[in-house]
Amino acid sequence: MSANRFEARFSAVGGQGVMLAGDVLAYAAQKYQGRYSIQSPTYTAQVRGGPTKVDVIIDDEPIIYPKTTAINFFLSLAQGSYNAFLYDLRDDAIVVVDPHLVHKWDPKYRTYEIPVIELTKNHVGKVIMTSVVALGIMIELTHAVPKEFVEKALLEKAPKGTGELNLKALNLGYATAAELVTVQG
Amino acid sequence: MSSGHSDKSEIVFWQGNEVVAEAAIAAGCRFYAGYPITPSSEIAAVMAERLPEVGGTFIQMEDEIAAMGAIIGASLAGKKTFTATSGPGFSLKMENIGYACMAEVPCVVVNVMRGGPSTGLPTALAQADVMQARWGTHGDHPTIALAPAYHREIYLCTIKCFNYAEKYRIPTMLLLDEVLGHLSEGIQVPDPSEYEIFDRVKPSVPPEKYFPYDSSFGDVPPMATYFEGYRFHVTGLNHNRTGFPTTDPEICQQEEMRMIRKVMKDAEQLAEYEEYRMEDAEVAVFSFGSTARGARVAVDEARKQGIKVGLLRAITLWPFPDRKIYELARQVKAFVVPEVNLGQIILEVERASHRDMPIVGVNRVGGVPIPPGEIFNKIKEVARDGR
Structure with a gap:
């Protein structure tokens, strides 16, 4: 475990697409940045609606224990998932919640309220892109993986013909977070 | 690694x-x-x-x-x-x-x-x-x-x-x-x-001389492929060398013993494992699969605190690494056996150790992995109290 270890958790309900976001992030770190990474999902037997999460670990050394122990970034798109998966966070972790769906959150953590789903609907047009917007937000807030690598990985993982829209969603995430940091610090 | x-x-x-x-x-x-x-x-x-x-x-x-x-x-x-x-x-x-x-x-x-x-x-x-x-x-x-x-x-x-x-x-x-x-x-x-690729041994004799369970070629008889002209009867009943059923006690006993022997004579070489920081260990953690990854982190953590502990990670579960456990039971004072069940493989460690010694489980069945910290705590406890 190196000092540069980074751990992220995206939590939502089944069907919101956070698995892909985790996959893109871990893949970008491993393939394009040459670091070690893992992606480890948790979901329920329900196809849609069950609490889900995806954990990503990025490190300079091989990752032995494949689960998170000290999370740097936590995203939640649903209250149930927030409640279920808000553990293993570092005290200085950054948390992002969608205020339309997560009403009660722990002020212990530095928490940004970003209406990710609404933003996606209004500016990208497809709600399925929510997790990509969230990924952009995370990258802007944490700089966990250089943007160019995330973009490459996203284009590789995205279904054919959706590349441009995916990049639009990612950029929306960057811009939203950048604005927020300027306003809120 | x-x-x-x-x-x-x-x-x-x-x-x-x-x-x-x-x-x-x-x-x-x-x-x-x-x-x-x-x-x-x-x-x-x-x-x-x-x-x-x-x-x-x-x-x-x-x-x-x-x-x-x-x-x-x-x-x-x-x-x-x-x-x-x-x-x-x-x-x-x-x-x-x-x-x-x-x-x-x-x-x-x-x-x-x-x-x-x-x-x-x-x-x-x-x-x-x-x-x-x-x-x-x-x-x-x-x-x-x-x-x-x-x-x-x-x-x-x-x-x-x-x-x-x-x-x-x-x-x-x-x-x-x-x-x-x-x-x-x-x-x-x-x-x-x-790596090597092993393909099944096919018969070297012509179809009229072939028997699908002919142990004269060794404990693993050559295997003909269907539709290549070899007569090959298959049944779940006990059978003789032709593949046709028999209840002859002697043949049944011989054939069943051959079926066990063909694998168990190689048991030791089949039973692969990895030893991690075991050289001077006084406590051995025995684990496998994803749990062994958490166990390794726990061993590192315990070593940092000066506890002489190592990990024996089974890569083969069956045949079980009997000899290795037997030997280790004479080197270490105790075993810690984390597994995501309520104590299954620990029974094998007890059996293979052939020694009355502390063999302690760390178990979970709630669907989540055993965190390294939980294994670490058990290592510490066992190193201190001997149980």
């Missing part, structure tokens, strides 16, 4: 289940029959896509029992075959696994373990089928079951499962767990020069 990479540029990022599928193809598997079940479904998904590309056949069967039957049939027809499942499906396959043992048909069964009994926790971790892998089908029979912990090792163990199936004419088992099956990590795909 399996998880290390020497050349990061050649690494692919695969899910554990994907690793199994790709390794099966590398091992020469060209037939898959299955009934998808979480957390093993991706194996079927990848095989469905990949097998046609390499001239193989994928069949989704009506259920797990039929899938097991299909891979036995296709193996008799000359293919290297496998199926993948999880707890409930593993239970259903047991009848036909016994059939493959008795008829001596090579095939591979992958079980990505999840919580049970019954449908249990479909999407969550368990390691509670390890005894079922050994004794799930009725009657005496040998078992080879591998339980790798890192993706590269999963690849190599999958190939070994095919090799052992072919070499010993038995159904072999690959035991993963939900964490490993669903975990994506970088893997440097082993080059074919790094």
